[in-house]
Every structure is written in structure tokens, then in C-alpha cells.
Amino acid sequence: MTYVPYAISAWVCAVGLYGIVMSRNLIHLAVCLTVTQSSTYVLLLSVGYVQGGGPPIFKGVKLGTTSVDPVVQALSLTDIVVSVTVLALVLALALDVHRQAGTVDPDEIAAMHG
Amino acid sequence: MRIAAFVPALVVLFALLLWGFAGMPDFGHYRGPYGFVLERIATPERHVTNVVNATTYDYRGFDTMGEEFILFAAVTGVVLLLRGSSGSRRRADDDVRSDSIRLAGAVAPALVILVGLWLVAFGFVTPGGGFQGGIAVAAGALMLFVAVGYRAWSTLGDERLLDPIEGLGAGGYAVVGLAALVSGLPFLTNLFGPGVVGTVRSGGSAALLNWAAAIEVAAANVILTTEFVEQYIAPIVRRRR
Numbered sequence: 257m258t259y260v261p262y263a264i265s266a267w268v269c270a271v272g273l274y275g276i277v278m279s280r281n282l283i284h285l286a287v288c289l290t291v292t293q294s295s296t297y298v299l300l301l302s303v304g305y306v307q308g309g310g311p312p313i314f315k316g317v318k319l320g321t322t323s324v325d326p327v328v329q330a331l332s333l334t335d336i337v338v339s340v341t342v343l344a345l346v347l348a349l350a351l352d353v354h355r356q357a358g359t360v361d362p363d364e365i366a367a368m369h370g
Numbered sequence: 371m372r373i374a375a376f377v378p379a380l381v382v383l384f385a386l387l388l389w390g391f392a393g394m395p396d397f398g399h400y401r402g403p404y405g406f407v408l409e410r411i412a413t414p415e416r417h418v419t420n421v422v423n424a425t426t427y428d429y430r431g432f433d434t435m436g437e438e439f440i441l442f443a444a445v446t447g448v449v450l451l452l453r454g455s456s457g458s459r460r461r462a463d464d465d466v467r468s469d470s471i472r473l474a475g476a477v478a479p480a481l482v483i484l485v486g487l488w489l490v491a492f493g494f495v496t497p498g499g500g501f502q503g504g505i506a507v508a509a510g511a512l513m514l515f516v517a518v519g520y521r522a523w524s525t526l527g528d529e530r531l532l533d534p535i536e537g538l539g540a541g542g543y544a545v546v547g548l549a550a551l552v553s554g555l556p557f558l559t560n561l562f563g564p565g566v567v568g569t570v571r572s573g574g575s576a577a578l579l580n581w582a583a584a585i586e587v588a589a590a591n592v593i594l595t596t597e598f599v600e601q602y603i604a605p606i607v608r609r610r611r
Contacts, residue, residue, distance in 0.1 A: 258396035258397040258398065258399075259391065259396075259397065260397065261397050262391045262394065262397070266384065266387050266391075269387075270380060270383075270384070273376075273380065273383075274376065274380075277372050277373075277375075277376040278372055278373070278376075302397055303394065303400065304400055304405060305397060305398050305400060306398060306399075306400045306405075307398035307399065311422075311497065312405070312408075312409055312420075312421040312422055313419060313420045313421065313422070313496065313497055314409075314413050314419045314421065315419040315420070315495050315496050315568065319409075319410070319413055319414070320409075320410060323409055323421075324400070324405070325400055325402075325404070325405030326405055326408055326409065326412075326421040326422045326424070326425045327404050327405050327408065327425050327430075328405075329422045329425075330422050330423075330425040330426040330430060333422070333426070333499070333501055333502070334426060334434060334437045334501060335437070336501075337441070337501045337504075337505060337587055338437050338440050338441050338444075340591070341440075341441050341444040341445055341448075341590055341591075341594060342440070342444050344444065344445075344448050344594045344598070345444040345447045345448050345451075347598075348447065348448040348451040348452050348597075348598075349451065351451070351452065351601065352451050
């Protein structure tokens, strides 16, 4: 049972990758990329979890109280924000492709360029 | 065809993952040591009670600067791709006529922005911080857009106002680091001492980094949304006139 969170992160990663591989739409592909990226948050946070641990915030909590790993939380929170802006960049690229090629289907774009 | 190439790759990936997971500690049995060390030293050493943000802006402050620059680069990319491509920036006529939306629009953004600023200010004390608070501030600013309509918003969400603010966020972070370098200390060294535990000034110059990140994140998200809004909403509004 203790491996369930790891299995979930592997599953989320696989689902996202499946979406990327089968995608026929660049916008759909960008969202799938975000799903794959989310699997790393699940993995990071489950690696840092301590049985019975509280949040690593010691305002009004005695120092030395069992808490979960703050490092993986710091990594996840910065990446969540950065991933949103990178997603925006990918969507802007998709928009530009649509303007240039008139489609967001990767296969059609490849066909147009021979 | 695609699935035929995907399945073998997935099998290899899963074999590698299983190999990796087999060597990891059971869920809930984190072995450390970094988390355990930080939990014990962050409050006595840096006078910060939120250890997550002590990690983000102090112990891993250099890494967060890199993250900020990724953010900045991504926003620059979006602006380069989208800005100016939607034709002229004529003012659209889409004044909000619903009183209930106007009333909600007068109250909600102020409340949300206040919560955002509070999250940033007490980032080193209670849960919150520059990234979370910055997003909340951006959300409040965008609620204002919903309440007043595109025409009024495009005056406030002007690039000549927002771009320098975003630059201030990204540049400010580097300036705090360089200030330490100029005074003969290693990059990003805390110049103001650790401050008082449990106050908005705890964390010393890391508190400034927290604010720089907040400004960067808030401005970046408002800029991004404005750019996309100009792509989709502005042309529609113009057509309707």
C-alpha cells in the first residue's frame, strides 16, 4: 500500500505521455504536457511526506515537531507558477502556427511542408 | 503507427521507474537529511517560521532566481509572438452594463488583492509567499477586467505600465543579490540581518526577494492574460460595433 502515491505519479506521467503521442491538436498537446509535468509534483510531494508530519511552518508550533520535507514543497510551488507561464508560451506558439499554417494538427503541418 | 512506437518506449520507461521506485523509502518514511536539517535550523538561524519560503528565497535563493528568469523569458516570448499582431489597438466599446457585476467588481478585486498582499507580506511567518501572493494579486487585477470591461481595462492593463513593473520584479531580485556582491560578500548574502521572528521583516533581505518574486509573478500573469485577451476578445468586440 505504501507505494500507491508513486504508482499514481507514474500513472499520471503515462497518461500525459499517451496524450502527447496521440495528440492531433497542438493545444491538446500543450495541456497533456502540463499533465505529464504534474506527475512530478505528485512524486516530489510523496517523497517528502513524513508519517504524521505537519506542515513545515513553525508559527505557534514547537520547533522540532514532526513535519514534512520543505525542500520538495519549495520545488513544487515555484514550478507550478513557472509551468503556467511556460504553458502560455506554448499556447502562443500554437496560435502563431495556426496563423501561419491555418491548422493546429501537427500531421497536417508536416504534410504542408512536405 | 504512433501507438506502435509508444508502447515499447512506455515499457522501457516503466521498467526504469520500477527500478527507481524499488530503491526509494516507503511512503511516509522520508529519510532526509535536508528537510530535517532545515526544519531545525531555519527558525533559529534565519528567524523565519515558514521553512518552505526559507528554502525558496534563502537556502535555495539562487535557484529561485533562475526560476524567475524562466518566467521572465516565457513572458518575453509570449509578448514577442502575440503583441501587435491583433491589428490596431483601437478602444472597443464593451462597457459593463450589469449593476450586480459592477458592484461585485468594486468589492471582489480589492478583497482578493488585499489577501494576495497579505500572503506576500507574511510569507516568512505563515503559509503564503511571493509566488502564491503574486498569483492572488494577479487574479484580483483580472477580476477588475471582468468587472469594467476591455475598454476600461486596456487603460490600466497598459503594457507601458506593466512591462516596467515586471522588469522591476525580475531585476530587483538580481539587484538584491548584486548588492551583497558589491559590499564584498557572496552573491545573495543577507545584508540586513535575520530580522525579528514572526514579523513582516523577518528574513532580512530574503524578504525583499520575496517581494521581488511577488511583483514578477503578479505582473507576468497580468501581462500574459492581457496578451491573450487582446488576441480573442478585442477583435470580437471590434467586429460587433
